[in-house]
Amino acid sequence: MKQSRRDFFKTAGLIGAGASGLNPEKAKAAPVNIISDDRMGVLIDTTVCIGCRRCEYACKGAHDIPQGSLQDYDDRSVFEKLRRPEIDALTVVNEFTNSKDPDTPIDVKVQCMHCDYPACVSACIVGAISKQENGSVIWDTDKCIGCRYCMIACPFQVPAFEYNKALQPDIVKCDFCFDRTKDGGIPACVEICPMEALTYGKRFELVKLAHKKIANNPDKYIDHVYGETEVGGTSWMYLASKDFKELALPEHSDEPAPGASEALQHGIFKYFIPPASLFALLGGIMWLGKNKNESELGE
Amino acid sequence: MHSLMKAMPIKRNFFTPLTILMFILIINGLVFAFFRFTSGIGSIANLNNQFPWGIWIGIDVAAGVALAAGGFTTAALAYIFHKDEFHDIVRPALLTAMLGYTFVGLGVIFDIGRSYYIYHPMYMWNGNSVMFEVGLCVFAYVTTLYIEFIPIITERFIGRVNLRGIFSRFNKVIETVIRNLDRIMDKALFFFIILGVVLSCLHQSSLGTLMMIAGTKIHPLWQTPIAPLLYLLSAIAVGFPMVIMESLISSRSFSLKTEMNLLSKLGRFVGPLLAIYLAFKLGDMAIRETFVYLNEFNLVSVMYTIEVVFGIIIPLRMFLWDKVLKSPFWVFVASNLVIFGVLLNRFNNFIIAYTPLYADKPYWPSIGEISVTIGFISLEILLYRMLVMIFPVISQPIKTSTAKTKIALKGVIR
Structure with a gap:
C-alpha cells in the first residue's frame, strides 16, 4: 500500500460526497403494506x-x-x-x-x-x-x-x-x-x-x-x-x-x-449512519497507524 | 518493504489421487444438479412446505458466509491495524473469501426456485427484509473481493502479456491497461479494504437476524435478540482458524515449509476472540434463563452442548496454551474445532433449532442435497488449488543469494 496522506483524504472526501447523495427516504424501498380501518x-x-x-x-x-x-x-x-x-x-x-x-x-x-x-x-x-x-x-x-x-x-x-x-x-x-x-x-x-x-x-x-x-x-x-x-x-x-x-x-x-427483526434491521441502517461511522472509524485507525509507521521509519 | 517471502504461483502437479476423487464428487453433484434444474428442487431435495430450507441454506449459505470470514479479518489485521508481518497470509485468505462467497452465491442459485430471477433484489427493494440486506451486502462484498483480487492478477501479467498470432497487436494495449489498473488499484485498495470490512460486519451480523422472524419456530436456545452480535463475534473468531487450517493444509499439500512462527502469532488472537464470543453466548443464556432447556435430554440440548463445549470451550482452552500454539498438529486440531463449532452453530440455528408447526416427520437432508453440497466444496477446493498455481497467492521463500542477504540484513535491523 503505497499512498500518501493527501491521497487518502482526496479519496475519503469523494466517498463522503457520494454517501451524502444517498437518501434512504427517497428510495421506495418497501412493498404495499396498508392497514386500513375499513379492511x-x-x-x-x-x-x-x-x-x-x-x-x-x-x-x-x-x-x-x-x-x-x-x-x-x-x-x-x-x-x-x-x-x-x-x-x-x-x-x-x-x-x-x-x-x-x-x-x-x-x-x-x-x-x-x-x-x-x-x-x-x-x-x-x-x-x-x-x-x-x-x-x-x-x-x-x-x-x-x-x-x-x-x-x-x-x-x-x-x-x-x-x-x-x-x-x-x-x-x-x-x-x-x-x-x-x-x-x-x-x-x-x-x-x-x-x-x-x-x-x-x-x-x-x-x-x-x-x-x-x-x-x-x-x-x-x-x-x-x-x-x-x-x-x-x-x-x-x-x-x-x-x-x-x-x-x-x-x-x-x-x-x-415481524417482531424485533425489522427494528434491528432499521437500527443498523438508520440513514446509513452506523455503516458510514464504522467506515470512518476504520479509516481513522488505518490512517493513524500509517502515520506511526512512517514516523518510526523516520519518513 | 523488504521481505524474505514473496507470493508466487506454485509449481506442482495438479492431479493427485485426492484431486481425482474430488472430480468424481463434482460429477456426482452435477448429476443431481441436472435434475434440480430440469425437474425442480423437489426432485432431489427433502424440502417441503414445513421445511422450506435445508442444508443448502444452513450449510452452503449460512456456514459458507461465516467460514469465509478469514478474508476480512486478516485484511483488517494486516492493513487497517498495520500488523505488517501478516501481509503474507492476506492473499490466501482473500482467495478463500472470494471463492467462499462465490459459492455462497451458487448455493443461493441452487436453492431459490426461480434462479433466473436472482437479479431481482437489485431493483425490487424491500428495506424491511433482513434477507434483502444480507443479499445486497453479500453481492456488494463479493464484488469488492473480486476488485481486491485485481492486484494479484495485474502482478501476474505485467510485463508478461504475450499473445500470439493475430492477437499480438493487442499486447501493447493490454499491457497499458493492466499497468494503469495496477496503478489505480494501488491508490484505491485501501478504500476497498475498509469497504470490505464494513460490508462483512454488516452482513455477518444480519445473517443472525435472518431467523429471528421465524419467532417461536426457532428454539429459544438460539432465538435471541443478540443473535446478530453473536454471529458477528463468531465470524470474527473463526476467521483466523480458517486461515491457519488452510495454511497448514496447503503447506502440506504443496510440501512448503510451514510458517509456524506466523501461524502461532495469528493463533494468539483466537483465544481472546473466542472468549468474547463465549462470554456473550453464556451471558445471553444466563439473562434469558435458557439453561433450563439443557435439563432436558434431546437432540436440541445435545447439539447445543456439542456446539459450545467442542466448538468454543475446548478450542478456547487450547488456543491459550503455548504448547498448542507451537505445534502444527495441535493448532490444526484446535482450528478445526473452532471451524466445526461455528459451522455447527449455523447448522443448528437454521436446521436443528427450526421446528415448523405441523411437521409430521423431521427434516433429514437427501442424498441429492448432500451430493450437491459436497460437490460444491470439492469444486471450491479444486479451484483454490488451480488459482494458487496460476496466480501469485501463496508466499514462498525466495531461493536466491540476494534473499539470503536480505535475511541477514533484516536480522541486523530488527
Missing part, C-alpha cells in the same frame, strides 16, 4: 361448521385448480389425517373430536390468516407479497424469486411452494379471492358456505359481532376470539367451543410477527 375480514364460527368442505370445492374453482365433482367432497375419511393448505388446495377443513358432545365433531377451516402485520410481507426479499387496502395479503408472481423466506417467516405455516416445477414454481396461498373482493365481490368460500359459518365483513364489525356472539352464548363459546390480537391481529378470526390449541391453531403472543 375486510372473515369470522369463522367453528361451532356452526359441519365439515361439508364446499369451501374447498369453491376455492379450487375460483383459483383454476381442478375441482373434481362435488360428491368427492362428501368423503369424510380425509379427516383422519391433519391436512394443511397445499399447492392444490388453498384452504382445507380439519375435524377434531368434541369431548363435550362426541356426536358433533368440531370442524376447522384453515387458510391464510391475512395478518394485519404480515411476517411474509416484511420478510420477502423483493417485496413480492403485499398487504392490500381491503385486507388481502397477496403474492406477485412477477417479482418472486422463490427463496421461500415467507414460509420460514409465516407464524401459521401457510404458504406452499411448487417444489416439483423447474420453471416458474409459485408460492401458493389463499389470496382472500382478491380478484373478486377488490371489486366488491365476496370470497368464493364465504359465498358457497351452506351453514353461514363464515361471515365476511369489515374487520372491526366482525370483532364486535364475535364478542356479541360470545356474550349471547357464554356456554357455547370460550371467551376468546382467535386472531383478534394474535400476532397483532389477523383479518380472519375464529370462534370455538374449546381451546384453540386443541384445534391445531398455534398459540401466539400479541406482538406483530
